[in-house]
Structure formats: C-alpha cells, structure tokens
Amino acid sequence: MAKLYPAIVTGALHTFQQNEEHRCIRTYLSNTSMPVPNDLDHLAVILGTSWVIRTLPFLDIGKQIPKTTSSDESLSWAIQQINHCRDSHQHCNSYLSAAILPKRVVFVGTTAEPALRLYESQGERDFYICLSYCWGRRPFLRTLFDNLESHKRCINPDDLPPTMHDAIEYTRQLGVHYIWIDSLCIIQDSVLDWREEAGKMASIYQRSYLVLSATSSADAYGGMHVSLPSDYQTFALTVNTKTNEICDSNIADQANFPMTTNTTETFYVRRTYDHVNRGTSSYAGRIPMLPTNKRGWIFQERFLSSRVLHFGPHELYFECLEDSACQCTDHSNSSLDQESVLGSKGGGVNETTPQQSHTDNFQQHSSMRKTIAKAYYGPVVWRIMTRDELMYAWHNMVHDFTRRDLTYAKDLFPAISGLAREMSVARAALHGNADKAYGTGYYAGLWKDSLVRDLCWKVGFENIATDDEDEVKRIKAWTDRALGWRAPTWSWGSVNAPVKFLGQEHGTKDFFTPLCEVLDVSSTAAAGSDEMGELITGRLVLRGQLLPARVTHPRLKTCRQDGLRLPWQILSLEFGVLVENFVQHLFVDDGCQDLLGLLDEMDAGGDPPVVYCFLLGVVRKGGSPVFLLLKKVKGQSEEEVGQDVYHRFGRLQLTGPPRRPKNDRTPWKERFGVLAQAKEEVVTII
Template sequence: MCRRSRLLAPRGRAQRILDIGARDGDPVRLVEQEGDDEHSNYVCLSHRWGRAPVLQTLSSNVSQHHQEVPWVALPRTYRETILFVRRLGVRYLWIDSLCIVQDDAEDWRRESSKMGTIFSQALLVVSASSSVDVDDGLFAECGSSFATHYLEHSLADGNVETICFRRSLAHISGYMDQRLGMTPDLPTLTRGWIFQERFLSPRVLHFGPQELFWECLEDSLCQCTCQGPSDRTSAPPDNVALDHVSQPKTYFSRHYWTTLSDSELELCWHRLVEEYTKLDLTLDKDILPAISGLAKQFQSVVNSEYLAGLWKRTLVADLLWHVDGFNADRDDGVQRQRPARWRAPSWSWAAVKGPVKYPDAAAGIISLCEVLDANCSSAGTDATGELLDGYLTLRGRLAAASVQHEDGDDTAAKPWQLLRLEFLRSTVNTTWADYDIRSGQDIISSGSEVFCLALGESPVSGAMYLLVLTTASFVGTGDSTTLKRIGIVQLSRPPIQSGASAEAWLQRLGFPQAATTIKIV
C-alpha cells in the first residue's frame, strides 16, 4: 500500500541531494534536482546532531560540495549510513546538514518547508535512533554479553545437533511506546525535528541500541521477534484515544487521518501536540517549522486555515491547552518562562516552553464566545512555518478578576500552583498559569487586575473553561481591549448548578450580560 501511494511531487522536491555512488570508494557529491525523476529513489537520514561538530553545507563550501564531499570529513553516522544505503542499491541520500545551505536563511526557510514532501516521498528513512550525536555511528555493538553460545546434543541415531543460543535482545518498541521515545536509550527520538521525520515517512528503519526495528503504514517488525508480522485481517482498534501510544506510526499518518470523523480528527491533533511538545529543540524559533510537514498533511485532510499550531475550524477547542507541569528532572529555569524571543502569539501552545496538555473534553466543546477574526503573518512563504505576528478577535463574556500568587516553595511550584483568582474563591476550579508569572520579563504582580473570557463548556462533564488574560501593554496601540493570554481555568460545575444553563452559571459568577469584543495577541 505505501509503495502504491508514493507519488513524486516535483514542486516540493528537495533542491539538492547527495549522489553517494554505487560502490564503496565512489565520490560523494551534492547534486541539484532538475525536475525529472532521475533521483526519485532516495533515502533520508533521520539523526541527532548532538554536540559533536557537524559537517555542514555553507555558502562558502557549497561549490566544493558540488564537486565532492570529502569522505574523511564526514562524521561516522554519515559514513555508515552511506555504506548501508549503497548495500540497498540506492544511489541518492538526503541529509539535512548537507542538502540545505545552513547559513542561508532563505534557503533554510524554503527547504525546511519542504520536509513534508522530502520525507513522505523517500523510499526509506534510516533513523540513527540510539546515536547521541553524528560521531556516535549508525551501527550499535551489543557487547560480549550478547555473544552466541553453542550446545551440542547427541541424537538417538548418532548424529550431533548443535543448538545456538544467546541472551535475548531488548525490544526497542518498549522504549518507543513510552512517551513515544522519551528515554535515554533512544536519544534521537527525544528531538522535536525527529518527530515529523518519523511520522511523515512511509517506512522507517530504526537502528536501536540492540536491534533493528521497522515501522511502516501496514506493520511493525523487529529483530528480537517480540513484534512479528501483524494479522492483516484483524480490525483496527476501536479506541482511537489510546492508539497514539499503541500504534503511533499509524495514528499520526495522513492515511489514517482520512478515515476519521471530525471529532476524532480534533482529538488526533491534540494528541499530536501533546507528544510533540514533550520533545526538545535546540533553537526556540523552530517550534512551528519542526512540525510544518505534519501540519500540511493534516491540513489536506481537515481543509482549514492553520493558525500558529491551531485550526480555525476548531479554534475554541484548540485554545483549551494548558501547560502540563514543570519537569523537575530537566528544569533549568527556562521552562518556567516564555521563550526569550517571540515565536508565537500568546494564545498558541507554541508560545510556551515545555509539554502542554488538552482536557479530554476539548473535542466537541460547546463554544461560549464568537470568533470574529484570526490571522497570522508568516516570516516567509510557508504559512505553517516561522511567524512574525498573529492575533485573534473574539467576542464573548468578559469578567475582571484579581490575581493572587499562591504560597509555596518556588522550586517545586507547578503551573496550577502559581495563580489564584479572587472571584473564583468559592468555586471548585483548577487554574493553570502558562508560565511562572511571579518573575521574569512577563511578571504579573499579586493584586494585578486580569480578565477572564468565557471560552467554552464541556457537553459531557459540564465543566466550563475560561481564558485568563492581561493587558498587552507591549503592543503600544493604547487599545485597552488588546490582551494577551497568561493562563486558563477549568471550572467544575457545582451540584446546585447541575441542571442550570451556562448563562445562569455565568451570572452567578458575576459575568456581565453584555458581550465584549477583544483582540488577543
């Protein structure tokens, strides 16, 4: 199926590709794609750059690389990948650091926007999943503890039978199923860019610490044989909410998305965001470019405008994200603040650092506000890539509130332990701050006035969601209705309000009856 659906898309083709030759010893050189299908069969390398020096194509050496990329200059992972790809009988290889001119901002922006096509059209993606950096290599050594042992056994007819045995290999899928790769055993899969490289490609061969693991749209296979060929006659799992863990390669594929209902697609995108934001990026600005390929594929299914990681057709539901705790094991302080450089409007999950989560009730939320306008300005031609600015114009019920900082240990504070709103004191609620509002350039002092916008209501639990907003003074427009997001509230419906309408609940909370138009940046 994945071979039959592989159609070449010249307009999205990489500008350059490596010609690695057919035999060992052949020169490696960078070639330009010229519009025909001469280079249609190629392999991509998915790898982690790490801290080791990475050989890159730059403006100063691109001409030299067209002549030849010196073999001795190639890091170990690149050399071993080239040797492996030649054994497959494939002549062309795409490696990001060599096929994109890294110090040319326009070339990088243009080529990175093609990631969806580059990886989805590859014959195979080779993933150096267990490599820490480019010098770690593709092939792993299991060590003497996995050596093969032989046992001879005499049969009744006098013949001797030899039995071979060794220690069992650790099953790589066990690592990958835990937070989709967030373990030290598979360091490559902890990287944000790798996420879309894995799920865009029809076929991935992972080189793990002890075994090879194969993923494609139809099956998963491994050397240890824990996971063999699946039963093609079995029905797909009914519970799509769990499938992103049990079968991520299928769940995050366009082929699967085309089979889903609107509500299932909502849930699928929320799961994608949750998994992606657990991963690491070297450059903060890459938060949207690193999933632009997946966003384009998803957009072809949902047919909606893409807005800084959210979708216009499900905008209210997509606004319900909250920061999913601060990871004490990785916390160096930066995760508690917004990125130093602006990269997304405050209403986007891309505006915060660290993992985010959506409530289970987000899909199918009943909107309590009206979306009047939404717009994002791209830094280049790619609407799913890096942004310059963005805003939302909403009309809904807005109430003023007073911020109170929660008391507690600064080092242990969680996002739901930072913020308390006085007018909600008598309600059962969870209020998540988007960042540590007590310090830094975006500090919100205790006692400051903020605003709460009634966003939506869950048809299942009856929970109500409010956006917490503050005046966006940095905009310089003088418009008091221009706000920025600093958090979100989940209100649990009290028993006395169990049968009441959302309107009655809002009145009880003190929301004015008149709707207000606001702009959120």
C-alpha cells in the same frame, strides 16, 4: 503443567541470578500465582519447541539476533523488510514511485566505485534515501557558501562524522545512488535557502525510498551501528519432561543450539530488548527515551516517511505505513488495518450517546498512538477519520511533539509544517474542499474549524517524573515563554513546555460546548517561509463573556524579590464575591513569569493585579465552565495603537461543588453565580 511451569521458571531465574551480569532479569508471570522478585527484567523464550510454547504460553517468544547491526545478516534482514513492503503495501508505494530528486542530494556512487559529491538536481526522477539523526553540539562538516562549489566537486569521506559515514555506506549497500542529509544539502549560513528547503523538508522525507534513523546515537559522532551487549547473551535450559526438573543450564552456543531428546526439552532464554515502539504484539520489552525520541525535527521525519529503518540500542527495527517488525520477534505486528483501526471507514464512533462516543473514541486514540504510532500520525489514517477524530489526533500529536527539544526556538512550526499540511488536506476533504490544502485555516498551530476547543490547552507537567539529571534540566528549561517572539500568546507555540488539551488530563474527551464567537483570526509567515512555518505575527478577536478577577497568593508581594516561581496549584482568583460553591483549577502557562510582570502595576494600596477570565465554553459533564486567563497590554501595531489588547497567561476551569448531590439538577449558570458579574465584550488577543 501448572506444577511444571513454576519449576521451569524457578530454574530459569536461578540460572540468571547465579550470573552477576543478569541480576536485573525478570520473567513475565502475570497469569500465575508464583511470586516473582520485583527487581528483575523480562525473559524471552527463543527458538522454543512446540512443547515449550504449549507448556509456557505466557512467556514472550523472541528470536536470536546478530551480534551487530552492521553484520551481513542484519543487512539481509533489512532488505527483506524493504522488499516485503515494496511488493505488498499499497499505501506505502503510493508515494514511492521514483520521485523528483530534491534540489540537492549527495551522490554516493557504488560499493565497487565509491564517489562522494554534492549534486544539484535538474528535475530528474530517481530513488534517494534520507538520514534522520541528532546533530549534537560538537561541530561537524556542513555545506556553507564558502565550500558549496568544492562540495559539488568532491566531499572527502574522512571529513564526515561517523553517523554520516555509516549512512552513506549503507545507502551504497542497498543499491541506491543518492542520500539527502540536511547539513550537507541545505546551505547552512543562508537564511533564504534554509527557509526554502525547510518548507520542502516534509515532502523530501515523505517521498524518499527509505529513511535511515540513527535512533540510538546522541550526536553525529555516535555512528549508526551497535553491538549486542554481553549481558543479553542467550542461556540454554534443559528440562527433564518426566521429573519436571532443570537438568542442565549454560550459556548457549549461538551457532550450535542443542536439540530436544525423548526425555528432555531444551529452550533458550535471554533478556528482552528495548524497543523503538511497542507495536501490537504482547512482546514486552520496554520503550526507552532514545536520543531521536527527544528531538523535535525528527518527529515529523519519522511519521511522514513511508519507510523507516531504525538502528536501535540492540537491533534493527523497521516500520512503514502498514506494518512494523524488529529482528528479535517474528514479522510482523500488522499495524494498519483500516477496518480495525477506527472501526469503519469514516470514523470509529459507534451509535451511542455523545458522551460515550467521546470517551470510547479517546480511549481508542490513546491506544493507537502507543501501538501504531507511525500509522496514527500520518495521512493514511487521517484521511479516514471524522472531524472530531482529526481534532483528537492533532491534540495528541501536539502533546507528544511539545515534549521534544529544539535547538532553535524559531523552528517549532517548521518542524511540524509537513504534518500540518497533511492534516489540512484531511480536514479540507471533510469540508468538500479536498483540492485546497489551506481551505480549513491553520493559524499558529490551531485550526479554524476547531479553534475554540484548540484554545483549551494548558501546560502539562503533572505526569513527568524522572531521575535522569538531563531530563530534570530539560523540564526546568521548559517553564518559560520562548525567547523572542515565536507565536501569539493564545497559541501553544508561545511556551516552551509540554502541552495538554482539555480532556487529556482526565483520560476522557469531555463533551464540550463553545460559548464564544470567533470574529477574526490571522497569522503571518516570515518572508520566504512556508505558510505553515515560521511566523512573525498572530491575532485573535473573540466575542464573549469577560469576567474581571484578582490573583491572590500569600507571598505575591515578595515573590519578585526572591525570584520565586509560583506553581499554579497555590494560586487562586478573587471575583469580588464570596466563593464557596465551586473549585478553581487554575493552570498558568509559564511558571507565573507573566504574573510577576504585573506586580509593577499593583495599586498604590497594594491590591493584587487585575486579570480577566474569558469564557470559552462549558464541559457538559457537570456543567464545568472553561476560561482563558488574560491580562491587558497596550497595542503595538498601527490598528491596535491606543487600544486595549490582551495576552493569554493561562487557563481556568471551575468545577463543583465537590460534594454536590447526584440528583442536583441546578443549571450550571446558577451554580456558578460569579458569572453574573461577566459582561459581553470583544477582546483582541495577541
């Protein structure tokens, strides 16, 4: 069979290479010695016989799918997944008894008697569907004060963009009478109505019967449905089982696949499809950056809802709290098993050393967020996690969320308020306070019971590489503070950038010991806003070691004139002593724009500006101290007028010396002699 395997694959590759449309096809041969061209995509075997599966064990096994997601076959498949979830999944259905309808929903009628109007509910219970989609920049019909009453009477379907039109028709086909669409069910020119409904949005999605996700559509005009591209057609390969040679190959008739004979075996190959999620199977279709994966609001819409039906680039993809399935592979990925997700109830940390536990736990969480994202970012798994695991989950969530775009900067906290509430319930339960959703304290995206560790965030661009021009524009736009005030500077919510937390950049959860005290922390929500939503103030008071320093850079004096954005890699700090025994890892929050403002305050002699390093704690692996980088500003509030307060502008970590002997047991405080200059201070950061 070792001889047969390369012969068949060679024939398959030859067949695809003869077709101009299939030059990018590649087969997966990780366990063979056969050389494979690097510029070809994966193959998938579909409708393979037992002989093919036994003989070609390393080829992905897929299924043929309908030519369009709007077909009757696709609808039947979707209904099958929904029914399977409804009948089999305890976790999904704990949320899905007929819920109280949202304040407003769109009544869609039936397929036989379609009707369309905005309905203001009276507290009754019924099933409803939600639409998750990208708005885009082109204007489309929305509910405003001026058309609210007319929408209650009738909405003209011809006035709706294709995505909404498709979603409404699909809702009818599923036999559901109501759909919730944000642009129609929230009065878009009412700040108060928007804040009120935005605070409920998480529960609206969470209690919906199903979420329809227009995953491949870049805006409201893209529609939900897709047709299978011609370069994903299926090829039939017939093998002579006696000579091990390809005796026939052609484009397969999808309606009439040829059968296996006594001397031949026929199997079918096609390109693998792009997938919304990797899942736990070995099926190796890539995960593209689809439009909905770029949008901030859609993040919690996906992870809070019990069921989501994605209209992907090639097929339908279904995921719920316990399972996931796509049209091109066998049902299912069996994504949620509480005994295997975290090892055991109450957490997955085994009885090992603390450092091993943190490292193993981090690797486990990294795997979970890739393979069972919907289960990982949701209440079912969160409620069986330990405190440390909840911290890891939140850090991972923030990292993934901050890589997404928001049209309005002020929406950042409202866009994850539902997830924050679920996280709060899970954390409160660990403190014996399960009935108080805010018992553990949530402040501007950070948690009181892990606050010092949560402060150890940094802007993380290192692993973002792309040739996409739009992606490059997004990355360039990320590097500033949010326009206007959105969050206090100590919060990751104050920057427009992807955020990483201590340990994520190293691939391990470093064992961290806090060395400062939180005296006070507060944040104030905007009027009418959800308590975990839009903010207007934030304040943090810490007691700990404060170390003055000066920022140095060869072009610091001229960067203001030439508009230079200084990368953190070429900045350093002077501490007033000769520094030879450690390495500085200095991470600036906003492309050094905060530092440029300090140039106006430079000493008359041209000395670099003074900044302050506040010691947060130490990473035990090697004894590496971690600091907040602060600059002084004048207080603005009544209680702060005339006082020195601080803004955060970065994070500093000291390591080294780079070539320290392995048997060196010198205490970290002695190795970092610069700390002798630090003094205990109380600092207020805003």
